[in-house]
């Protein structure tokens with residue numbers, strides 16, 4: 001039996017997006033990609049292809065923008081995004097150990113999503129709260145002075 005993951009995507013939102021940006025120009029690339037991501041949670045390849053077909057925007061242009069900006073995701077995302085800082089301030093306070101603890105706990109590498117679609121794990125250059133180093137962010141929640149021992153309890157708050 002196919003899972004939801006294998007089900008064809010509903011293209012109704014893509015149709016609406018194409019209608020809203022008619023005629024589309026390269027200036028519309030970012031807003032179009034944002035609308036697609038808002039509607040689908042990421043940028044599905046088949047929706048990119050559909051929008052390209054309907055608007056005349058090149059698939060390569062769309063991927064060029066999508067891969068340039070960190071805000072865009074080409075893969076389905078987990079229910080929660082956990083970001084671990086790999087910046088200098090966090091690194092000197094044991095950030096590498098925190099990243100490894102999260103990898104061990106979730107059994108994923110940075111950029112990957114857990115098999116149960118619960119977490120997407122990312123590492124970022126700086127979370128802007130260096131005074132809290134090492135820092136982890138889950139959705140909009142910041143956790144400062146994190147230790148390898150506290151990772152399990154932080155993750156358990158997100159079910």
Ligand code: FES
Pocket residue numbers: 085086087088089090091125126127128129130131133134135
């Ligand atoms: S270096 Fe980690 S929050 Fe800035």
